[in-house]
Amino acid sequence: MGDCHGCGSSCVPPKQAAMHKLVAIIGPPNSGKSTLFNRLTGLRQKVANFPGVTVEHHTGKADLPGGHDVELVDLPGVYSLHARSEDERVSHDVLHGKMPGLKRPDGVILILDATNLSRHLPLAASVLSLRIPTLVVLNMADDMRQRGGAVDTGALADELGAPVVLASATTGEGVDEVARFLSGGIGVPKPVELPVLQDVPACRQWAREVSREAGYTHPAPPVWTRRLDAVFLHAVWGPLSFVLVVGAVFQTIFTGARPLMGGVEWAVGAAGGLMRAVLPEGVLRSLLVDGVWSGVGAVLVFMPQILLLFLFITVLEDSGYLARAALIADRTMARVGLQGKSFIPLLSAYACAVPAIMATRTIENKRDRIATILIAPFMTCSARLPVYTLIIAAFIPDRQFIGPFVHTRAAALMGLYVLGFAAAVLTARVLKSSILKSERTPFVLEMPPYRVPSWRTVGLRLYDRAMAFLKRAGTVILGVSVVLWALASIPLVDGKAPPIEQSLAGTLGRAIEPLIKPLGFNWKIGIGLVTSLAAREVIVGTLGTIYGMEPDKDSAGLQAALQKDLTFGGAVALLVFFAFAMQCMSTLAVVRRETGGWKWPAVQFAYMGALAWLCALAAYKVFS
Amino acid sequence: MQLSFKNGARANGPASLADLGENEEGTLERIDLPADFAHRLMELGFVPGHAITVAHSAPGGDPRVFRVDGSEIALRRETARHILLRKQ
Ligand SMILES: Nc1nc2c(ncn2[C@@H]2O[C@H](COP(=O)(O)OP(=O)(O)OP(=O)(O)O)[C@@H](O)[C@H]2O)c(=O)[nH]1
Numbered sequence: 167m168g169d170c171h172g173c174g175s176s177c178v179p180p181k182q183a184a185m186h187k188l189v190a191i192i193g194p195p196n197s198g199k200s201t202l203f204n205r206l207t208g209l210r211q212k213v214a215n216f217p218g219v220t221v222e223h224h225t226g227k228a229d230l231p232g233g234h235d236v237e238l239v240d241l242p243g244v245y246s247l248h249a250r251s252e253d254e255r256v257s258h259d260v261l262h263g264k265m266p267g268l269k270r271p272d273g274v275i276l277i278l279d280a281t282n283l284s285r286h287l288p289l290a291a292s293v294l295s296l297r298i299p300t301l302v303v304l305n306m307a308d309d310m311r312q313r314g315g316a317v318d319t320g321a322l323a324d325e326l327g328a329p330v331v332l333a334s335a336t337t338g339e340g341v342d343e344v345a346r347f348l349s350g351g352i353g354v355p356k357p358v359e360l361p362v363l364q365d366v367p368a369c370r371q372w373a374r375e376v377s378r379e380a381g382y383t384h385p386a387p388p389v390w391t392r393r394l395d396a397v398f399l400h401a402v403w404g405p406l407s408f409v410l411v412v413g414a415v416f417q418t419i420f421t422g423a424r425p426l427m428g429g430v431e432w433a434v435g436a437a438g439g440l441m442r443a444v445l446p447e448g449v450l451r452s453l454l455v456d457g458v459w460s461g462v463g464a465v466l467v468f469m470p471q472i473l474l475l476f477l478f479i480t481v482l483e484d485s486g487y488l489a490r491a492a493l494i495a496d497r498t499m500a501r502v503g504l505q506g507k508s509f510i511p512l513l514s515a516y517a518c519a520v521p522a523i524m525a526t527r528t529i530e531n532k533r534d535r536i537a538t539i540l541i542a543p544f545m546t547c548s549a550r551l552p553v554y555t556l557i558i559a560a561f562i563p564d565r566q567f568i569g570p571f572v573h574t575r576a577a578a579l580m581g582l583y584v585l586g587f588a589a590a591v592l593t594a595r596v597l598k599s600s601i602l603k604s605e606r607t608p609f610v611l612e613m614p615p616y617r618v619p620s621w622r623t624v625g626l627r628l629y630d631r632a633m634a635f636l637k638r639a640g641t642v643i644l645g646v647s648v649v650l651w652a653l654a655s656i657p658l659v660d661g662k663a664p665p666i667e668q669s670l671a672g673t674l675g676r677a678i679e680p681l682i683k684p685l686g687f688n689w690k691i692g693i694g695l696v697t698s699l700a701a702r703e704v705i706v707g708t709l710g711t712i713y714g715m716e717p718d719k720d721s722a723g724l725q726a727a728l729q730k731d732l733t734f735g736g737a738v739a740l741l742v743f744f745a746f747a748m749q750c751m752s753t754l755a756v757v758r759r760e761t762g763g764w765k766w767p768a769v770q771f772a773y774m775g776a777l778a779w780l781c782a783l784a785a786y787k788v789f790s
Numbered sequence: 791m792q793l794s795f796k797n798g799a800r801a802n803g804p805a806s807l808a809d810l811g812e813n814e815e816g817t818l819e820r821i822d823l824p825a826d827f828a829h830r831l832m833e834l835g836f837v838p839g840h841a842i843t844v845a846h847s848a849p850g851g852d853p854r855v856f857r858v859d860g861s862e863i864a865l866r867r868e869t870a871r872h873i874l875l876r877k878q
């Protein structure tokens with residue numbers, strides 16, 4: 167033991183060895199790497215309670231006392247240094263200095279889950295034998311202690327030949343120690359010889375011995391997780407509770423958000439009135455009030471709903487329920503030729519398709535991954551929500567539907583979510599039995615224990631969402647509103663803006679009218695469809711601007727204006743169109759990046775567009 | 791001497807994980823799957839000699855959650871069938 171002839175950097179005296187520049191955070195999936203990264207850098211990488219949340223490397227500067235300059239890199243979780251999927255390859259490449267634009271790390275923070283040490287020790291052996299100065303962090307110390315586990319970090323450090331700290335990334339315990347390591351305050355002990363680990367059983371044997379030497383007491387099984395699983399995975403209660411939860415979510419999106427939306431609506435209206443009163447009549451007032459504010463304001467009203475949706479998604483993700491949902495869905499996914507793992511990206515597509523498409527990196531099978539990428543945009547993303555609720559509220563009367571809890575509007579919204587999911591599943595079926603046929607890939611998913619969602623995580627995620635929403639309103643939607651205002655103001659007639667039908671915007675709208683007339687849409691909706699190619703919710707802003715510029719606008723707002731322009735059949739057709747069409751530049755861009763070419767995004771755009779047009783036509787015919 | 795004829799158990803061969811009922815336990819003998827995938831399963835704790843307990847399953851019975859080495863891993867029946875158990 168302990169011979170270290172020619173072992174390179176780890177033989178340098180501690181003081182110098184610890185002057186790190188780039189430090190990689192590595193460890194098994196769901197061990198709390200991103201939580202610790204966020205703590206140390208003040209950044210907000212996504213944290214959630216299921217394996218495979220992080221799929222890319224993210225760097226950030228550590229916030230250290232004394233101004234040490236250390237860059238941290240958060241990595242996807244790995245079970246071993248043998249990479250099998252895209253996300254694992256990222257960790258592998260970074261660790262070996264093969265990631266373009268990133269040097270080989272000078273230090274490693276190896277995070278292990280303290281509640282299950284012996285299982286994760288083999289990873290420690292292979293990471294430590296890379297001979298990069300490493301700090302071993304036993305995370306989830308709070309959970310381990312609560313369940314009666316214990317470990318002697320000093321003894322473990324001797325066994326591993328590396329410093330060990332017990333920490334809890336959520337409570338902050340031990341984080342100071344990690345910071346001390348980063349700023350060079352913890353010496354790296356003499357390395358010990360570790361087994362070369364090709365043979366898993368031998369390696370397990372070693373891990374068991376090491377944890378025994380380190381006085382590791384395995385914590386008691388998580389009782390609550392078992393109790394909750396007895397309900398959520400029960401043959402009857404499981405699906406029933408799933409339906410109840412989902413029903414409650416949709417109902418709350420309608421009724422719970424209403425007071426907040428009313429508040430925002432009032433504020434938007436008041437601000438508009440104020441601007442109208444303060445500004446002198448003229449081009450500027452028209453631009454700001456009728457153009458920009460009617461567009462941006464119309465979208466802002468939907469912020470409470472979107473935040474509420476994110477609240478639910480975050481709680482489901484951070485509690486650990488998502489992994490159970492994937493388990494329950496595996497049967498359905500298997501029937502269409504996909505695996506339960508595809509379900510996790512699909513669920514996150516309810517928030518937004520872009521991160522969902524990134525999350526497909528955890529799917530090892532290439533063809534499964536492409537199929538999942540192609541169907542993800544069918545899932546009802548949060549950008550569709552404003553469009554859906556606007557049209558539903560304008561055209562569907564609010565009545566009791568299933569008992570007093572679920573009303574017709576919530577049911578209609580739920581129906582649209584189901585419609586999107588059905589389109590996704592059927593498309594997967596077609597793809598997997600034709601161009602993307604492959605061997606059935608095995609499904610392996612680790613079930614995380616349930617955890618009480620951390621309010622910090624939930625709060626920060628909502629805050630970030632709100633900021634992203636405002637940013638989008640202030641850039642894309644504002645920009646589109648300005649352009650649209652300009653197009654609607656020319657050519658000048660007698661030095662004044664023309665009636666909107668005769669403006670350039672009106673002319674353009676009329677030019678595409680023949681294409682959409684069969685679906686029951688007029689030219690105003692047509693302009694909205696064109697602008698919504700940038701992002702779906704832009705149509706709401708666009709309609710706000712168009713109606714804002716009409717001379718005979720009444721104060722009843724968007725809903726009343728829409729009722730004049732659409733029949734019931736046309737409204738259903740519009741909903742169906744939005745359920746299926748690919749109207750999102752960011753999604754197309756990320757599909758191109760992840761599939762490495764324009765082929766798949768082009769296929770996706772054409773297929774979804776054709777499906778949207780045909781189904782909207784059918785819906786219009788049926789409901790008129 | 792035959793232990794069970796439950797779904798998929800070969801009459802003479804060793805029993806597999808798929809033959810265990812809820813809360814039953816078995817000791818892993820070997821994994822009869824392609825090397826790469828077997829390796830992944832071993833990393834997750836499916837190591838010969840280890841005890842494996844059947845926990846909950848999805849409604850409908852497939853996939854199932856197995857308790858192994860302190861964690862819970864879900865596998866489909868088609869995979870569990872190839873994880874063979876030691877004879878009692
Ligand atoms: N009780 C407890 N929970 C923790 C601790 N650290 C992280 N968690 C929770 O563990 C879950 C996983 O945390 P992440 O930071 O996303 O884990 P990760 O290692 O980045 O996971 P991947 O990116 O999927 O590899 C989240 O629900 C965290 O809130 C801890 O010290 N104690």
Ligand SMILES: [Mg+2]
Pocket residue numbers: 199200201212213219220241242243
């Ligand atoms: Mg992470």
